[in-house]
Amino acid sequence: MRQPSQRAKTADKAATGILYGIAGFFLVLLAAFTGYILYKGIVAFQPEYLSFTRQGIGIQFFNTVYLVVLSLLISAPIGIAAGIYMAEYAGKGWMTRFLRTCIETLASLPSIVVGLFGYLVFLVMTGAHWNLLAGALAVSILNIPSLATVTEDALEGVPEYYREGSFGLGATHWQTITGVLLPTAMPRIITGIVMAAGRGFGEAAALLFTSGMSSDVNFSNWNPFSLSSPLNCMRPADTLAVRIWALKTEGVEANAAQLSDLSSAVLILMVFVFSLGSRRIGARLERRLTGESKGNEK
């Protein structure tokens, strides 16, 4: 084997050093960024900020969770079904190619554009006022392409002999999908759902013109048909992320900065929970479904 020249060796060492430096820089940046937000959130914390009033972020937190759950109830069935179609039934013709282009286009649409579309269709055309359901639908549009792609990839990752075994036992294609392929692919699909939920938590641009920038709810009113009930999904509802934006652009509260700091910290915490959670859930389900023992996890 020919030895590299001295110059090449020096260049190699220098490049390695620089790459280590850049990798370290990113970790420091992330640590500083998240550390700063959490620190500011803790400094800003006052017990009354957790209240379910205009002075707190309780309402927004409730709205955020409600909106994300609602959007997943809409987007997960559609996204997963479309993913199954793409992986299992779609042919190789122009329709499939066109569907793929559609999914890519949807996935790369700026969320503000989706928000405007939602505003036009869910509010202007139905004559409704800002409402939580419209926001959930807009977030669903953002989530459907990623859920479809995740499901397709997950199904295609299932080994071919699973399929052959099932066909060999006389199962139809659909029975194979529901009985064998989906359960095997479930860990990755669930990871995809959790990631979609995480995205929904932080979404704001698509919600400004759909679910609105304020809420007027009464937490003692649990009649779902009343407009001030927290359960009513036809009421205007601002989420945590939208609140940060609203406080910045039209904030009249004296404690706008503190509320934004606290909201940011809560959102960052949610990101951590969702990111770690999706890894954990994915790994655990993988172990259970593939029957591998604990030690086999990489």
Added chain:
Amino acid sequence: MNNKSMFQKEYLGRTIVTIAGLFIIVLTISIGAFLFYRGTATFTANHHSVAEFLFSPLWEPAQQGSGGKVGAAIFIFGSILISLFALVLATPFSIAAAIFMTEISPRLGKRVLQPAVEIFVGIPSVVYGWVGLTVLVPFIAKVFDLPYGYSVLAGSIVLAVMIFPTITSVSVDAIRSVPIEYKEASYGLGSTRWQLIHHIVVPAALPGILTGVVLGLARAFGEALAVAMVIGKMQAFPENLLLSPTTNLTAEITADMGNTTLGSEVNNALWSMALLLLLISFCFILIIRIIGKMGANEK
């Protein structure tokens, strides 16, 4: 189980998932159609030329009726400038991080950097904007001795941080898919690791890396709130390409869409901007397709 009909065993499920696929097509087409319908009103109902919209810097649309000026050049220029600066800032770092994660230390890459990148992706854009507003903007004002720190630079830095994970994760996938034989052959010829990366790995992964860069650019172009918070929303071309405040397409839409009545000239012009954003994101998809084809042809 045998008394289930073939309909239940196969056709029902198959029909449902096919409808879901068709639904996505219908959804995409209707988004395009509605934006096209709204976005072209500037040119049909208000009789402005496309050239005026794209190239004129005069933005004085009428709040009621017609007769104003709808030049969106300032916003378009702002969007292009900020996205390109963000790309220039983010690309070298992203590719370096991707190389580190795949070639230098895959173990650290998988255990530490991969989760870090995922967390960067997950941080909501308003949080980036809020930190940009409270930390970066005052910092820029201090360092460059400006009255306010709202600037192209602030917007670009915020965007760069936001698009870095996109470029990195796509590049990582591209580099991982470089065939191992390439590397073995290169080491066999006595090359150092850096020579391998520089002459073999990066060129071989280039189509994938470029895809990541275009995806990053697309994300930068469409980002609304984080940029709007730090750009200053000044309706003028930036005097200084880096340090002056300006505005862009998304910031203008978010700022004014809520205050205008549907069908007025100013409202139509804002919809035209939204249509422009849609068309540009579609162009990015086409570019990615072309890059993908070129990459496939080389192999």
